[in-house]
Amino acid sequence: MIGFLARRLVGFAVTLGVVVTASFFLMRAVRGGPFDAERRLDPAIERNLRSRYHLDWPAWKQFLQYVGPLNLDERGAVALGGDGSRAFGGVLAGDFGPSLRYRDQTVGDLLSQSLPISLALGTFALLWAVLLGLAAGVLSAVRRGTRLDFAVRLLATAFVALPNFVVASVLVILLAFLVPLLPVAGWGSWRHLVLPALALGAPVAAHVARLARTGMLETLSQDFVRAARAKGLPERLVILRHALPGALLPVASYLGPAAAGVLTGSLVIERIFAIPGAGSHFVNSALNRDYTLAMGVTIVYCALVYALNSLVDVAYRLLDPRIETEAA
């Protein structure tokens, strides 16, 4: 298990290294910069700004400055450590530097304000989606062929098909305007969380329900389930203890993509509900050429998806004891 996690970590570091390097140089190679979009700046001011953020340095030097904990000073000499004068810390030291767009704020500040909001939303969405999807899928498999099964399958297929922003608009009309139960948009209390989390989780719940149903049907037809019944175990035990892990396995392996889906979905959902999360930074930073913010968001999102994927792999191995020996 440890060796496996270590391998994953190395793979992650390599991927991230490539992504950071490639996007760093690409962003600087293409035309246009962070100060373009605003009204024409006075050339002197722009020169000042560029020099403040070291954009006048050669790209390789900027890169070292950005990534490494080494600190390069004005003349290009290498000095160690942080003496208040440095503009950029190193990503390796957990410092993503100042935002080029939101002056006076560092990427770290921006992320620490917005990320917890996105995380709360994403976690809540994922949580209800997985729990409800699992319950619905398992129940529909156990009661196969009944009206309940039909309803679950219909709803699941419908919500797999509907984009979450459509679900969001319909929910707003229904639950915020027609029946004014919940706030339309904004952030602050748990009531603000409900609609966006519902919309964000709906496609995930539908996918989970379908996977859980198929997995459960597959498992229920296995010999060992019949054997468990032949032992005279109560049906509840047969289903929860012997069959359920079979339904959990495909769901567990879907959690990685699900998390990625929730992340991308949050870009849209946060915009619809005017939630001050990290999603808007994600889109805007890329369009505004806010190099440092874009990199920061990308790195954090990659790390999140990676961490969740690793967690899922660990869970998978715990659920199915056959995996470890096959891999070894």
Added chain:
Amino acid sequence: MIAGGQAWRHLRHDRAAWTCLVFLGLVLLASLSAPLLPLPSPVAIALQEEPEAPVAPWRETFRHGFRPDDRDLSWIDARLDELRQDLFGDLQTAPWLGTDAKGRDLLSRVVWGSRTSILAAIAATFASLVLGVTWGAVAGLAGGRVDNWMMRAVDALQSLPFIFLVIFLIGIVGEYRAELAERFGIDREVVFYLVIGAVSWLTMARLVRGQVLALRKSAFVEAARVAGASGPRILLVHVLPNVMGVVVVCLTLTIPSVMLFEAFLSFLGLGIEPPKVSWGILAADGTEAINPIRIAWWLVAAPAAAMGSVLFALNVVGDGLRDALDPRHPGNR
């Protein structure tokens, strides 16, 4: 995987899938013949205070006053448009689905917008078939080190944060718009479809490679080889038909997800740009129109219904095809 003819018969017995297939056929037909249909212009703006609510077609079927807009139409669309004017004159449908805040007819926008989704689906299908199948087949047939490296490349691409790349790419394209148009004659829209194609072939490559690998080792290919069949013959007669099933299954998964992706990007303002229409743009218009004073619900409902029904139908057909192609489930799930 079982033979195509048998799978087709199987599908004919799946009433839900068949109904959905017919529905999709009708949508495709309507989309292709959009200029011929007596619809109002999807782009002509009529300034008015408020969007007009839907009118039931049996209350008011047609209105007069159609005037051609000055969009660039392809040659064939322009001919269809002329034909329409000969047939219907200035008749156009009443706003059966209502109009938006700029007075544009929603039904017309939904029909014209479907073309974007279909183009995205075609781009993805094309990339999957050409790039994905070739890549997967070559990797599977070559085996060994070549296979290893080709699949590593796919792995690496798949582990990238794609949304970010796409956003980034489209941002770059924005900067080089003039040059692209001048030198290569491609605009942002083409790049958008290219991007969609580029992200959609990876799963296909992986699936095809797995199937080819399994087939290469399978008993009947071995038997054919022992019987002295030539390499190309084995490929054509034994491998290709058996890969078709995987290809079809993969497409049934790729097409709906690509349509969602298109809508998602257009919704964020990263895809199709006005005055072109796309269901993502319509959905974005819909969310903007939500306000507590007067709910123009049709602005949300129309794109939602369009996207929902088409994607639902695609999923049902996909499920039906998967069942039909899977010999283990005799179509009774």
Added chain:
Amino acid sequence: MALLEVRDLSVRFEGRLATVRAVDGVSFDLEEGETLAVVGESGSGKSTLALAIPRLVPCPPGVVEARTLRLSGQDLSRMSERELRTLRGTAIAMVFQDPSASLCPWLTIGEQIGEVLEVHRGASPREARRAAAAALGEVGIAEPEARLDAFPHELSGGMRQRATIAMALLLSPRLLVADEPTSALDATVQAQVLDLLASLQARRGTAILLITHSLGVVATAADRALVMRSGRIVEEAGVRDLFRAPRHEHTRELLASTPLGIRRGGGR
């Protein structure tokens, strides 16, 4: 009175297009401590018969009908699912063909054996564990304590089948239904498992309904045999008579397709 009385047992599966009669009017008796073999080709309905006795045929699509289906005088055909559940594992136990498929892959051997005791006898986990270890020892598994925490895939095929036999005989059932218990095993292991079944049977007086396609297994392990074909019993005879003087044409065909040594040496 026989331990198990079966009269006119029929099982049919009702599909959308057609109804399949898997078992068609089967009648037989099984005495205490006896081993009755049911032989037949694949598709003859013998496995469905095995499932129908503890009423484990999935309904729907299955429909089970019987004039009489009695175990020590108790009418199984009229019992509720709840009553049946208390009998399964205690009075009737089953052993299936492939132990790698009939053991749950994500529970340890100890958990799977122990849960029988916990459910039927209300044993504490600790008592269940001790009893499970003893049961594993009885079926000849070395170091039973250590094997308790093993997952099925960590054991050999023979060991797995021993474990399922230990699990089935844990509560000394009066009837053991063994559905092809040796078909998935190597030839040498097959003999060991049959020996094990015989010795456990001798110790406890369990009756065994032995479903098999192999006349070799019938010859080694059974007292009497039923020959099945297309859901019906075509011949019923003591093993010795069956091999010496098969009456039915189908039995002769089956015998003709069996290696010589067994045909001559019939009976034990």
